Amino acid sequence: MPKWDGVFAYPVSTFDESAERLDLEAFAANLEYMIDSGVHYLVPLGSTGEFAYLSPEERREIVATAVKQVRGRIPVIAGVSAIGTRETVRLAREAKDLGADGLTILMQCYFALSDDQVLAHLEAVSRAVDLPILIYNNPGTSKVDFTPPLVKRLLDIAHVEVLKESSGNINRVNLLREAVGDKLTILAGWDTIALPSFALGLRGWCSGLPNIAARECVDLYELAVERNDPAGALEVHRRLFPLAEYLLTNQIPAVAKAGMEIRGRRGGPPRPPLTRLPKGEMEKLRAMIDRLGVPLTA
Numbered sequence: 001m002p003k004w005d006g007v008f009a010y011p012v013s014t015f016d017e018s019a020e021r022l023d024l025e026a027f028a029a030n031l032e033y034m035i036d037s038g039v040h041y042l043v044p045l046g047s048t049g050e051f052a053y054l055s056p057e058e059r060r061e062i063v064a065t066a067v068k069q070v071r072g073r074i075p076v077i078a079g080v081s082a083i084g085t086r087e088t089v090r091l092a093r094e095a096k097d098l099g100a101d102g103l104t105i106l107m108q109c110y111f112a113l114s115d116d117q118v119l120a121h122l123e124a125v126s127r128a129v130d131l132p133i134l135i136y137n138n139p140g141t142s143k144v145d146f147t148p149p150l151v152k153r154l155l156d157i158a159h160v161e162v163l164k165e166s167s168g169n170i171n172r173v174n175l176l177r178e179a180v181g182d183k184l185t186i187l188a189g190w191d192t193i194a195l196p197s198f199a200l201g202l203r204g205w206c207s208g209l210p211n212i213a214a215r216e217c218v219d220l221y222e223l224a225v226e227r228n229d230p231a232g233a234l235e236v237h238r239r240l241f242p243l244a245e246y247l248l249t250n251q252i253p254a255v256a257k258a259g260m261e262i263r264g265r266r267g268g269p270p271r272p273p274l275t276r277l278p279k280g281e282m283e284k285l286r287a288m289i290d291r292l293g294v295p296l297t298a
Helices: 024-037 056-070 085-098 113-126 148-154 170-180 190-199 208-227 230-248 252-262 279-292
Strands: 006-010 078-079 102-106 132-136 160-164 186-188 204-207
Touching: 006 208, 024 056, 024 208, 056 078, 056 085, 085 102, 102 148, 113 148, 132 170, 148 160, 148 170, 160 170, 160 252, 170 186, 170 190, 186 190, 186 230, 190 204, 190 230, 204 208, 204 230, 208 230, 208 252, 230 252, 230 279, 252 279
Parallel strands: 006 204, 078 102, 102 132, 132 160, 160 186, 186 204
Antiparallel strands: none
């Protein structure tokens, strides 16, 4: 497996206008746009991909389509999050059979889980499937927070190699690096603090923004991490910031899909109970994209 550097793009799952059926042709076209823009990893079935609203068959179709479209050009890290351990293991095995290069897991829970229960869940997946695992820390949606003491315990689980940190707390990056050093890769997962996270030594960024502005996301990464150009990176960050803040403070799939439509690519509707952005919000989003300087034709 590669060294976990770069932009990890989280594609939307596109539906037809009824939001009842997948539009796999549009999904594949969006993946190609991201690859052409230079992203380093594709992560279907994340939060941006509305995984919680898809049937098991639809999730299988998304992973299969991604693997087929990518053709090994960059790694495909498949989302296998589910509320139960048995279903998570089943999804993980299926993703491996379909050709995914790795797995990402966001804890899903109804009852509050202890740290021991969280670790047992992840251990079960690790024992079942021999693929690298990216843990997604998003306490705002999952209600499970991978605190530094819990993350330190992840080191005892085989195949867990990476943590996407999306608490939104920049100091958490420092605390995690103190807790695990270089034994576990930490990735930036909160778009508005991607640049400060790079300054603290992180070398990877997970985001739904590449659905709208993939090249700009790659530019920010390259300037900050590969070219050591802080002034250039700051200029891109400032153009991206309003869009990133808007994405994080609204329903991410709706914003990502609306942004795609503004750019002239097919995003389609979110799946109910999620809804499209209202017309007034679309105009706000268009102004942010105009400010970013992204061409409105794909």
